[in-house]
Amino acid sequence: MYTGLKEIHEENEAIFNKKSILFSIQEELGDNVAVLEMTNDQVSEIFNSDIEQLVVDFKGNIISQEKIISAGYVGGKAENVDLSKEKKKSIEDRFLPLYIYKGKEKPLYIMTLKGSGLWDEVSGNIAISNDFNTIVGSSFDHVGETPGMGAEIKDNPNFRLSFVGKKIYDESGNYRSVQLKKGGASDPVHEIDGITAATLTGDGVNIMLKKGIKSYEAYFKTIKN
Numbered sequence: 001m002y003t004g005l006k007e008i009h010e011e012n013e014a015i016f017n018k019k020s021i022l023f024s025i026q027e028e029l030g031d032n033v034a035v036l037e038m039t040n041d042q043v044s045e046i047f048n049s050d051i052e053q054l055v056v057d058f059k060g061n062i063i064s065q066e067k068i069i070s071a072g073y074v075g076g077k078a079e080n081v082d083l084s085k086e087k088k089k090s091i092e093d094r095f096l097p098l099y100i101y102k103g104k105e106k107p108l109y110i111m112t113l114k115g116s117g118l119w120d121e122v123s124g125n126i127a128i129s130n131d132f133n134t135i136v137g138s139s140f141d142h143v144g145e146t147p148g149m150g151a152e153i154k155d156n157p158n159f160r161l162s163f164v165g166k167k168i169y170d171e172s173g174n175y176r177s178v179q180l181k182k183g184g185a186s187d188p189v190h191e192i193d194g195i196t197a198a199t200l201t202g203d204g205v206n207i208m209l210k211k212g213i214k215s216y217e218a219y220f221k222t223i224k225n
Contacts, residue, residue: 014079015040018047021099023139024110024125027164028101050103053078056096060218063095071095083114084121096215106130108137111216115208122153122204126213128168132220135178138163140205153195153205162192168213175217177210 022043023035035043055063055078065076073080078097086094099110110127127137138160140153153159166178167189176190180202185191194202 011040015043017079018043020123020139020141021051021110021112021125022046024127024137024160025101025108027137027161028104028108028127046103047079050101052100052102054098054100055081056098056216056219058092058094058096058215058218060220060222062219068095078112083112083123087114091211091215094215096219098216098219101127109216109220111213113208113212115212116204122201122208124153124205124208124212126163126209132224133167133169135163135166135168142201153201156195159192159195166190166192175214177213179206179209 019035019038022029022038026033026035029035029046055068057063068076068080073082073095078099081095081097083097086096097112099112101108101110107130108127109130109132110125113124113126115122115124122140122142124138124140126135128134129136140160142154163178168175168177170176170190178190178192180194181187181191182194182202185193
């Protein structure tokens with residue numbers, strides 16, 4: 001059964017990941033768009049027509065398709081990169097998937113991140129505008145987080161929306177990232193209200209955000225320059 005259903009399972013997993021990526025820019029796709037209700041064909045159509053996929057490294061270089069395939073990722077696209085596998089490497093050696101949405105006048109850049117929660121992995125997609133500073137959307141997922149606590153990063157719609165408009169740099173151009181603040185956000189530019197009774201999950205998300213977003217910085221600087 002595993003062998004017979006393997007291809008279907010892999011296709012469904014690929015669509016799930018693509019939906020998660022598109023969910024981070026749902027509000028940018030139009031008022032009547034509900035990403036989680038899209039059919040597989042609709043998701044694939046947006047990816048084929050409006051999404052450019054790149055894989056970059058910590059130094060800002062674009063990694064060739066040949067090198068991606070030689071690393072064991074059949075297909076050689078960003079969507080084929082296994083972030084759980086990459087997370088185990090040093091940051092200098094990681095493959096960093098990047099998705100560029102070109103369905104609007106100005107492109108949006110979607111970073112895919114992986115971290116550790118209370119019980120298992122947490123993941124996220126952070127979309128920023130072409131000023132490479134302003135967050136325009138986000139989406140999150142988790143493995144085995146406690147319902148009503150750590151699981152809120154996925155289940156609470158207000159959580160993902162609270163990232164919209166936040167900045168990852170301060171006014172002097174210094175990298176700040178964004179962070180969950182236990183007890184409530186005091187900095188409206190860089191902080192988000194933490195999740196009640198989910199300290200370890202919040203800490204994991206903060207580390208994921210700070211290190212994960214930073215890893216794309218060199219590539220964004222090459223684009224800006």
